[in-house]
Amino acid sequence: MAEKKEYEPKPIAEEPRIGVYVCHCGLNIAGSVDCGEVSKFAATLPHVVLAQDNRYTCSDQGQEGIKKDIKEHKLNRVVVASCSPRLHEPTFRKACEDAGLNKYLFEMANIREHCSWVHLYDRQAATEKAKDLVKMAVAKAALLEPAEEAEVPITRRALVIGGGVAGIQAALDLADTGYQVYLVEKEPSIGGMMARIDKTFPTMDCSICILAPKMSDVGHHQGIELLTNSEVSEVKGYIGNFSIKVLRKPRYVTKDCSACGECAKVCPIVAPNEFDVGLAIRHAIYSPFAQAVPATYIIDMNLCLNKEGVVACDKCMKACERKAIQYEMKPETAELEVGTIIVATGADVFDPSVLPNYGYGKLPNVITSLEFERLINAGGPSHGHLLRPSDMQIPKRVAFVQCVGSRSDRQGRLYCSNVCCMNTIKDSLLIKEHWPDTEIYVFYVDIRAYGKGFEDLYKRARKAGVKFIRGLPSEIREDKRTHNLWLTGENTLQSELYRINVDMAILSVGLESRKDSEMIQRLLTLSRNQDGFFLEAHPKLRPVDAATGGIFFAGCAEGPKDIKDSVTQASAAAARAGILMAKGKVTVEAITPIAFPDKCKACGLCVKVCPYNAITLDKANKRINVVEAACGGCGTCAAECPFGALTQSHFTDEQIISQIDAVTEHDADKKIIAFCCNWCSYAGADLAGVSRMQYPPNIRIIRTMCSGRVAQKFVERAFARGAAAVMVTGCHLGDCHYINANYQTQKRVEKLWKKMEENGLRRERLQLLWASAAEGERFANKVREMKPVVESVTPEEIEKAKKVFEKALRVD
Amino acid sequence: MSGKRALLTGAHFLNGDVACAEGAIAAGCRFFAGYPITPATEIAEHLSQRMPEFGGIYIQMEDEIASMAAVIGASYAGLKAMTATSGPGFSLMQENIGLAVMTEAPCVVVDIMRGGPSTGQPTLPGQQDVMQAKYGSHGDYGIIALSPCSVQEMFNLTVEAFNLSETYRLPVLLMGDEIVGHMWEKVVIPPADQIKRVNRKKPNVPREQYAPFMPDDDLVPPMACFGEGYHFHASGLTHDENGYPRTSSSAAQTKLVRRLCEKINGNADKIVKVEQVMLDDADIVVVAYGIVARAALSAVRKARAAGIKAGLLRLITLWPFPEKQVATIAKNVKGIVMPEMNCGQLVREVERAAKQTPVAFLSKLGEDPHTPMEILEVIRRSC
C-alpha cells in the first residue's frame, strides 16, 4: 500500500476565479426560491467572476455552458446551486473534468432538498437561505484544491441479497460471466413471489415451469454458493471491498436429505403453509413446495415438539433413512468478502384486512389475488380447482376488485403497483379457460395495460365476456345464509349505483416495500423514497445503482415491477456490477488525511481513533504514516489531532471554517449550524426534502463525510461567532459508515456539553442527533423542536458563548 | 503330538500338567480360561494348542479373578469349563469359586500347589492349600477336592473331576502339587469310548414351569443353559428356586445354604474315594495324599519287611473328607501316622475322625518332600 506523500501546498496559478450556477430545476427550486436574486447575490461574493441562473443546469446545455465558461472565463472553481450532491455532484464533476478542470475544484450548494422543497410556502426565507448556502459553497470553493484519486482493488466476488426471480437472474448472469456469487435468501427456498404465481402475463406461461429450471441452475451452478434460510447480519467496508456477515439459521436437516418426504408423513404437527398463504397445510418438518431449491427439508423449531435439546418426539429422525436430521444444529455465521452487492429483496403484498369495508379476514369468500394464485394453481391446496372457502364449491360469479391498497391516500399506498391490472386480466382469463360460463366482474379505477402484449390480453378478456366496471365497490357485504357477497358502488362511466351479487370476491392487492427493508437500508447505508422502496442513484441515468458505490438494485426492492422488468433490471444490475469487477480496481475519492509533520508531536491519538488502523506511529522519527488504501476517509483523525497536524483533503479545517464563517457573518444569532454526515443524516435531510417535509428555514447544513470529522473547534467557532445553536448529526451508533467513527463524535459532543455547563451555557444549544438516511421525519422534527430554543436564546447568552469560546477564533 | 483332533489314547510318557490337560479334553472340556502361573502354566500352554483342535476355546484372561468368572460364564453357556492355577491365583479365584458354588455352575479348578504363603516358592511343591480348598471362599458350602499322586492320576482324576462337577453342579477342585505337575511318567489312556463322561441334568419341564434352582431328590437342580429359551435368572445373591433375590428372608437363606452343603455331604458315600494298602492286619496306618502318599507306600513296605504291621490309607478325595473310612480304620489300629507338606492341615480332620487313636504328624516344607526313611522312622516310634 502506497504511503501518502507528505503534503506540500500546490501553488494555485492565479487568484480563484469562481463561476456560480443557480439551477431552477424547472419549478422544483424556482417554485419557492427566487433564483434570479440568488444568482445576483452570488455575483457580489468574493472571487466570483460569473454568476447565472438556468432552468436545468444538469441538462446537456447546462453542462456545455459550464464547460464553455471554464474555458472562456478561465474559471478555476465552479459552484452549482441545485439538488443534493448525492444526486448530481458526479455529473458536474465530470463536466468540469471534460473542460480540463480538476473535479475537486467543484462545489455544490443543495438548495433543493435542503431548501426549496422544505420551505415550499416561505419564498422569502427560502431565498435568503439559498443565498447563505451559495455563500458557504463559494467560501469553500475559494479554498478548494486539486487532488488526485488513489486506486483500490476490487474483490471479484458478488453478493446477491434475495432469491426471487430478480436475485436468481442476477446471480446466474454474474456467475455465467465468471464471477463467484453468494446468493442469500431468508426463506428456506429460493423462488420468491414468482414461484407462488400460477401463470405469467401476457404469455400465460406456467410460472413455476419457467422458473424451476432457473432455480435448479442456481442450485447446481459451480459459481454460485446458495445460502438459504439466511440473513445478512453485518456489512463493513466500501465499494470493491465489502466484508459481509451472513447469519445461517439452522435447517435441522443436513444436505444428506433426499427429499423423500417420509419425515413429513410421520410428523404429528400440522400448520398452515406460508407458501400457500395458509390455504394448504404443512408439517413441522417440511419442504415449502415441490420445486423448492434446495430440496432439503427444514424443521420449523417454533412448532417442533423438541425444545431446548429435549428430543420428545423422534418420529422424523426414525423415518429418515439417510440419517439427515440433526435437532441440535446451531446457527452459523458465514463471513464473505465481496466487491459488489446486488439488493433484490423484493416486495410484500398489501394486507387488505386494514380495509373494514371489504371484510377481508371476516368474510370467508373474500380472498386476495395472491391467495387466488394458490387456489388456481395445480400445485396448490385445491389442485387447481377454483373453490370458494366457505363451502368448497366452484363459484359461478366472481368479482375482482382493483387497486386494493394502491393509488389511495386514505386506504393504503399512493402509488400504482404496476402489476395488479394485468394480473387480474390474466386471472379472469384463467377462470374463463377452465369454467367458461363463470360470470366475472372486474371493478377498476383505470385499466393500465401499457406493456408489450398487454392490450391484446385485455381485449381477449373482454371478448371472453369479462365485465369491466369502472368504479370500485364502496363495500362488500355477505349474505349470512349463502355466504354470497353483495358488492355495492358507483359505476362512474354510467354514473349509476350498482349492487352485484357474487359467490367470491378477489381483492387485487398492491405491492409495498418489505417490512425489513429498513434493516437492509441501515446495513448497506442506502436511501429509500417516501414509499419505502430503495432509492436509485439517478432515476434516469443510474436506475439500478445505489448512491453507495458498489451496490445495485434488482426487482421490486427498487419499486413494484412485473417479472419481465425484474429480470431486465436484474441483468442490468449484474452487468453494472460486472463492469466494476471487470476493471478489478476503483478510484477512491481523494478525501484522505493530510499530515503536517512539523506540527506532529507523535502523540498517537489519531492512531487510536482511526477505525481502519490506516495510521501507523513512527516513534523514532516522531511522525505518523497514513496508509491511503486502507483509509476509509472519515476524517476522525483530523478532528482528533490537538495540534492541527492532520486535516482531511477536500474537507480541510480551513474549508469547513470558511463555511462556518460565511453563515455566521450575518444574523448568526438566528441560525442553527448543522453538521451532517454524508451517509445518514445528510441523506436523511435529503429524504425530508424529497418527501416535502416542511421545517423552519433557520438551519444551515455543512456536509462532512462522517460526523467523526466534526472537530470541537468547529462547534466552538460557530458559537464564538455568535451562532444561536449547533447541531452535530450522524449515523446511529453501530450503523456508522466508518465502522465506529461516530463514537468519537459522541465523546466530543459530551466534552463540549460539559464545558458549556461549566460555563453556564444551556446545553440545548448544542444538539446531537442520530438520524439514518430513512429518518427524514426525525431530522425535520429535530429542526422544528429547535425553533423555540433558537428564539429563546438571549443576546447575553450569545455574548457569553462568544467569550467562552473566543479561543476558537484564533486559526493556527 | 500325532493324531490331531483325535483324543489321545494308549501309553504315553507325559508330565502331570499335560496329562491333566489331556484328561480335560477326554472329559469333554471345551473351555479353558486361565492366567500364567508356575507350576500350572504347562496346562494352559498345552490347552492353548489342543483346545482349538477340538473346536474348544482357550483364552488367557487379564487375571485369575476374570478367569474364574469366564469359566462360570462358559459353563452357563453350556460348555464344560476349567481353569488351572497355583496358590496365589487360587486365592484370587476364591471370590468366584463362591459364585460358582452359589449359582451351582459345574466347572473344574486345578490348583497345582506350591510353597506359600504369598508368592512363596513358585517352583517347589506344597500341600498348603487344602484348607483353602474347603474354606477359601466366604460363607458355608460343600465342595469336592481331589488329590492325584501320579501323572496317571492327573489324567484320571481330571476326568473324574468333570464328571463330579456335572453331577453335583459345583466347582470341583483338583489339588495337585508341583511334583505331580512337573513329573514325567508313563500314562495309559483307554480308548475314547471306554472313558466315562457325565453330562449335567437338563430340565424336563416346559419352560414356563422351569425353576432353575428347584432341586430333585438328589438335591441337585436340573440345569438349563443360556440360549435354550428358558429365560431364567441366576444371581450371587441368596435366591429362591426361581433364582429371584431373597436378600432379607432367613428362610430362603437357610434353605439354600443347607442344600448347598447337604448336596455334597449327603452324597459323600458316592463321592469319596480312598486307596487301602495292607490294612487288614495293620497295627499302624499311614494316612497320606498326593505325592507324599508315594513315599508313604514305600515306607509301609519297608516297615512290613522289618516286621511292623503297617498299612496305608491314601486319600484320593480330600473334600468331602473321608471321615467314615478314617474312623473305621482308626478303631482297629494302635496308631496313625500322617505326613503332610504343610504345618498340619488335613491332619486335624484325621485326628477328629480317629477319636482316641493317637496320630503322629510329620510335617515337611520346602524343596524335598518326605523320604520313606523319615516316614519309616515315625512308624517305628509309633509302635
Place this chain on the structure above:
Amino acid sequence: MVETVVQHPFWKYLRSAMIPHIWCPGCGNGIVLNCFVHALDELQTDLDKLVVVSGIGCIGRTAGYTNTDSFHTTHGRALAFASGVKLANPDLEVVVVSGDGDLFAIGGNHFIHAARRNMGIKVICANNFNYGMTGGQQGPTTPLESLTTTSPYGNIEHPFNLVHLAAASGAVYVARWTALHVRRLTQSIKKALQKEGFCFIEVITPCPEIFGRYNKMRSGLEMMDWFKRASSVESFSDPAKAEITPNRIVVGEFVDIEKLSYEKLLHEKISQINEKAMEKVK
C-alpha cells in the same frame, strides 16, 4: 382418559414378579431399563438368544428385571463372566448393564481388557457419579469437589472420562447420553445391538435421593434440569475433550468404527487349524 391396569406395551420384556423395581423415585435406572427394552422392542430382538449380565449396584438389578436369560455376577466381574458366555456361544447377544463403580473401579481392569480384545459384548453403563446402593460413597466418576458420604469435604480425585477411556481401550462404538436423551439413547442401544464387537454406551443418570441430596439437587427434576442446561450434543467430537463439568456435559456418539470381534477371529482361527489338520490326515 382411560384409567386402567392393562398391560404396558413393554411388560413382556420385564419379569413381572420383580416389578415394581427397587429404584428410588426419580432414579434414572428405570429410564435406562425403559430405553433398553424399547430398543429390543424396535429391533424385535430374539429374546431366546439374549443374555443380560449385571454386576453389583443399583443398576445391577437390571439383569433380574429383564425377562431373558440373565445373570447377576459378583461385584465388578460382569464383563469377565460375559466374555465366557460370548466365547462359549457366540450366537448369543450378550449385554452387560452395570454401573460406573462396578465397571470402572473394581471392574476397571476387566473393562479395558474386554474392550482391547474387542469382545462382542454390548455395555450400557449407568453413571450416577457415586455408589448409590451403599449409600453414596465417592467413586471413579465422582466430579471434583462433589460431596459424598466419603468425600464430605469435597472430592479431590479426578474422575474418569468414561467415553475417552472406552475409546482409548479400543471400543468400536462409544456414545454418551443423559437420562433425558431417551430417544438418542434408545437409538444408540439399537445401533450397538446391531454392531459387531465391543460397544459402550454411558448414560448419565439422575440419583436424586443420594448424589443429588448431597449436591443441592434434591429432586430428579433438578438433576434432569442440570442435564438439560449443561448437555451439548457434539457427535464425533474428540472424546478426550468430553470431560463432565457442572456447566458442560458433552453427549453424543464418539466412536463408530468396524473391527473384527474377538470371538469371530477366534472361531475363524479354529476352523483354519482344523482344515489344515484334515489335509494333514489325508
Place this chain on the structure above:
Amino acid sequence: MPERIKHAPLDGKTIRQPKAEIHLIKDQCKGCGYCIEFCPKKVFEESNEINARGVRPPKIIDESKCLLCSFCTAVCPDFAIYVVERKNEEKNKT
C-alpha cells in the same frame, strides 16, 4: 413470508390427526414428575390423590392435546404410563 394468514387450510380435513388414549398405571407411579415436566403439550398435572406407594400420580388435564409423541412412555422410569392411538374414533362419528 410476511403475509398474515387469514383463511383456514382448505385441505385441513384431508389429513387425519390420530387421537390419543393415555393409560396411567397409577399404583406403579413413584411420582418423579418427569411426564408432567417434559410433556411438550403439557397434557399432565399432579393429581391430588395418593396412590399405593404414597405419592401423587399425574392426572390428565386435556387428552385431546396429546400428539402421541409418547415421550411420557419413554421417560417414565416406572413403566407407569403409556399412550396408544384411539381406535374407536371413526365408529363414534358414524
